Amino acid sequence: MAADEPGHQVHVINIDIQDNHEEATLGGFLICELATILTSCEDLDNDIDEALQEFEIKRVIICAVCVFDMSVSVANKVKHPLQFTVLAQCPTTKARVGKMVLPHSEVDTPVFMPVGTQGTMKGLLPQEIEATGSKLILGNTYHLGHRPGSSLIAAQGGLHRFMKWDHGLLTDSGGFQMVSLLKLAEITEEGVRFQSPYDGSASVLTPERSIEIQNEIGADIIMQLDDVVSSTCPDRDRVEEAMHRTVRWLDRCLEAHQRKADQSLFPIVQGGLHEGLRKQCVEELLKRDVSGYAIGGLSGGESKDQFWRMVQVSTDLLPKDKPRYLMGVGVAVDLVVCVALGCDMFDCVFPTRTARFGCALVDEGQLNLSKSKFQKDFRPIDDSCPCSTCSRHSRAFLHQIATHETSACHLLSVHNITFQMRLMRRMAEAIRTRSFPEFIQQFMLKVFPEKDYPTWISDSLRAVGVTLVN
Amino acid sequence: RPGPERVSKLGGLHEFARWPYPILTDSGGFQVMSLSALRKMSEQGVTFKSHIDGAKFEMSPERSIEIQALLDSDIQMQLDECIALPADATEIERAMELSLRWADRSLTAFHTQSDHNARAMFGIVQGGDNEALRVKSAQALGAMNMKGYSIGGLAVGEPQDVMMRMLDVTCPELPHEKPRYLMGVGTPDDMLKAIARGVDMFDCVMPTRAGRHGQAFTRYGKINLRNARHADDPRPLDENSTCPAARDYSRAYLHHLVRANESLGGMLLTWNNLSYYQDIMQGARDAIEAGTYADYMAATSEGWERGDLPVYAA
Numbered sequence: 122m123a124a125d126e127p128g129h130q131v132h133v134i135n136i137d138i139q140d141n142h143e144e145a146t147l148g149g150f151l152i153c154e155l156a157t158i159l160t161s162c163e164d165l166d167n168d169i170d171e172a173l174q175e176f177e178i179k180r181v182i183i184c185a186v187c188v189f190d191m192s193v194s195v196a197n198k199v200k201h202p203l204q205f206t207v208l209a210q211c212p213t214t215k216a217r218v219g220k221m222v223l224p225h226s227e228v229d230t231p232v233f234m235p236v237g238t239q240g241t242m243k244g245l246l247p248q249e250i251e252a253t254g255s256k257l258i259l260g261n262t263y264h265l266g267h268r269p270g271s272s273l274i275a276a277q278g279g280l281h282r283f284m285k286w287d288h289g290l291l292t293d294s295g296g297f298q299m300v301s302l303l304k305l306a307e308i309t310e311e312g313v314r315f316q317s318p319y320d321g322s323a324s325v326l327t328p329e330r331s332i333e334i335q336n337e338i339g340a341d342i343i344m345q346l347d348d349v350v351s352s353t354c355p356d357r358d359r360v361e362e363a364m365h366r367t368v369r370w371l372d373r374c375l376e377a378h379q380r381k382a383d384q385s386l387f388p389i390v391q392g393g394l395h396e397g398l399r400k401q402c403v404e405e406l407l408k409r410d411v412s413g414y415a416i417g418g419l420s421g422g423e424s425k426d427q428f429w430r431m432v433q434v435s436t437d438l439l440p441k442d443k444p445r446y447l448m449g450v451g452v453a454v455d456l457v458v459c460v461a462l463g464c465d466m467f468d469c470v471f472p473t474r475t476a477r478f479g480c481a482l483v484d485e486g487q488l489n490l491s492k493s494k495f496q497k498d499f500r501p502i503d504d505s506c507p508c509s510t511c512s513r514h515s516r517a518f519l520h521q522i523a524t525h526e527t528s529a530c531h532l533l534s535v536h537n538i539t540f541q542m543r544l545m546r547r548m549a550e551a552i553r554t555r556s557f558p559e560f561i562q563q564f565m566l567k568v569f570p571e572k573d574y575p576t577w578i579s580d581s582l583r584a585v586g587v588t589l590v591n
Numbered sequence: 592r593p594g595p596e597r598v599s600k601l602g603g604l605h606e607f608a609r610w611p612y613p614i615l616t617d618s619g620g621f622q623v624m625s626l627s628a629l630r631k632m633s634e635q636g637v638t639f640k641s642h643i644d645g646a647k648f649e650m651s652p653e654r655s656i657e658i659q660a661l662l663d664s665d666i667q668m669q670l671d672e673c674i675a676l677p678a679d680a681t682e683i684e685r686a687m688e689l690s691l692r693w694a695d696r697s698l699t700a701f702h703t704q705s706d707h708n709a710r711a712m713f714g715i716v717q718g719g720d721n722e723a724l725r726v727k728s729a730q731a732l733g734a735m736n737m738k739g740y741s742i743g744g745l746a747v748g749e750p751q752d753v754m755m756r757m758l759d760v761t762c763p764e765l766p767h768e769k770p771r772y773l774m775g776v777g778t779p780d781d782m783l784k785a786i787a788r789g790v791d792m793f794d795c796v797m798p799t800r801a802g803r804h805g806q807a808f809t810r811y812g813k814i815n816l817r818n819a820r821h822a823d824d825p826r827p828l829d830e831n832s833t834c835p836a837a838r839d840y841s842r843a844y845l846h847h848l849v850r851a852n853e854s855l856g857g858m859l860l861t862w863n864n865l866s867y868y869q870d871i872m873q874g875a876r877d878a879i880e881a882g883t884y885a886d887y888m889a890a891t892s893e894g895w896e897r898g899d900l901p902v903y904a905a
Contacts, residue, residue, distance in 0.1 A: 239848075239853055240847065240848075241851075241855040241856075243853065243855070244853075244854035244855055245855065246858070268847065268851055269822065269843070269846075269847040269850075269851075273822065273843065276823065277825055277841060277843050277844070278825075283841065283843070284844060285840060285844070496597075497600075514609060515601075517601055518607055518608065518609075521592070527854050527857075530854070531854070531858075
């Protein structure tokens with residue numbers, strides 16, 4: 122059976138086997154038996170029904186038999202392990218709802234990706250992460266590459282198997298942490314030169330090495346190594362140099378990428394706070410064959426006014442039929458604005474980090490549960506929230522344990538990630554029902570009940586056709 | 592913290608922590624020993640200086656029972672004085688006699704609770720490592736007709752064989768048809784040996800504390816996940832376990848989490864340890880019913896002895 126030829130038909134037989142060792146062993150033998158029966162059929166398509174019926178007399182139950190044409194999925198699997206479809210477009214703003222199909226999961230966009238830095242989300246079991254609605258999470262290449270190391274992860278079957286996460290994974294390139302965490306990191310054309318903080322030895326993270334590490338980790342989406350310059354860098358020449366180098370490094374990353382069939386490599390739009398440079402960068406990136414684009418170099422120390430304008434410029438120029446990933450964003454208001462500006466994917470440590478400080482996220486902002494005003498507040502954090510924390514515990518209880526007990530951090534992380542996921546879903550629903558502008562107005566009114574909206578929010582929303590309530 | 596009156600207003604401990612099953616509270620007697628630098632004793636009770644904010648608070652048998660009633664636990668403990676071992680005989684006797692008088696006061700206070708019939712208060716046998724004093728304490732408490740009896744003041748630094756000898760002497764003196772609760776014990780080995788001597792109930796921080804420090808209790812003995820030998824090991828802790836923490840996660844991942852100081856590591860190992868402790872208790876119950884407890888003890892210990900290193904490494 123030449124099942125790898127496009128256009129060939131395949132029979133898929135589901136067999137129900139209970140998840141324990143005895144059943145698995147028995148099931149294994151029965152499957153071998155079935156395979157023997159089927160290979161002895163002279164005309165499989167004709168004889169398969171009878172063969173299966175006879176087999177069904179045994180203990181194992183056969184759930185479904187179907188025939189499908191693998192040509193489409195095989196062809197796509199070879200070319201692009203990421204399918205993105207825009208399902209709805211907001212008629213007013215640039216927001217859209219999409220569906221992204223990855224090797225390990227289907228992801229609805231706009232999507233917020235929680236960050237599981239060291240191959241775990243602080244104190245959450247994989248099934249708890251699942252229960253928040255997350256289908257795509259982040260791992261940090263710098264941290265994982267250092268400990269436990271990418272070859273160890275590869276030897277254990279890749280990060281999915283290592284951390285028992287069955288859904289989507291995205292890894293960053295390691296470059297950002299290098300530059301932000303290491304005292305002596307120097308960027309050259311070769312890569313990021315740094316001194317190991319452990320033994321002082323000199324090392325360099327090249328585009329090739331970053332991709333090699335990410336190939337070993339095995340995430341569904343990987344990021345190019347970019348020359349990331351702080352958004353507050355005043356030296357335009359440096360920003361321009363970084364932009365051009367980012368493009369050159371993209372080509373080196375694409376060249377080095379060994380797993381194009383199951384990992385999508387995203388380039389990163391750089392160019393600092395200079396519209397012209399961003400335009401140039403996008404033009405170059407469009408010449409390369411990729412499935413999605415990240416917008417980088419923002420959410421650093423730049424003003425919010427500069428921030429939104431660069432996001433706007435980037436999304437105006439990037440293709441509509443591919444996902445746009447705005448790196449390092451963020452808090453709820455930022456997410457709402459940037460969805461309106463046309464971004465599809467986001468990541469941020471904020472919800473999990475603020476949980477560790479005893480803060481719970483709600484539409485209005487943050488509840489700092491360690492404050493004494495919550496001592497006698499018996500309500501859940503949010504009575505419209507379906508998360509396990511809100512269905513079990515009161516603010517009063519959380520107040521008692523916030524910042525004292527590690528379980529407080531976990532309980533709040535569960536809630537905060539669920540909050541972010543729900544926000545994404547609510548926005549998607551509003552976009553689909555053509556009521557996103559109203560959603561934005563209501564949301565901003567909750568955050569700023571005195572209607573003292575920050576200028577950057579009014580400006581950015583006005584730029585996409587939304588006027589806030591006055 | 593948070594304070595018994597506050598917990599009571601919030602509906603009691605079950606409601607507060609959303610734990611719908613039985614809760615047992617201790618009395619504060621252990622802290623008399625463990626926080627001995629911060630307390631003053633008298634016949635009336637103990638005055639503690641809070642280890643959190645230095646404020647003074649009084650703990651008498653009456654107050655301890657009152658606190659436990661406010662917390663609304665199902666099983667309460669008398670206030671007793673627990674002393675560290677080794678100690679000399681006069682000290683042990685003094686503390687034991689005081690604990691008996693406090694048992695009486697605790698029980699009286701307990702009986703003033705309107706719903707005390709729906710709960711229990713246990714007396715606590717003291718007497719250090721002195722056989723005669725242990726017997727005296729057990730007999731005196733037995734005569735007070737309580738719903739259950741704790742054995743306190745053990746696992747406080749004495750060798751295991753001393754603890755076992757005290758159990759040999761104490762258990763036969765306690766009413767046969769009432770539960771015996773060995774406080775603060777222990778390792779799986781301690782527990783199996785104590786069960787053989789007639790103990791019914793145990794409590795210990797060991798499984799949770801060890802879990803937080805990277806240690807797993809398994810049928811192969813105690814496994815230290817910090818050890819480098821686990822770094823590349825794709826095997827789970829115990830593929831035959833029904834506990835997902837033991838069965839579904841590789842040692843390599845657990846090792847990574849523990850070395851990376853990630854709380855998920857402590858959580859998974861705690862989960863494993865609590866499951867394993869419940870497993871051995873269930874195993875003990877099954878074996879006792881089948882009349883094969885001695886064999887069960889031997890087979891379990893043998894498994895711990897054998898360990899988990901593959902044969903070729905031995």
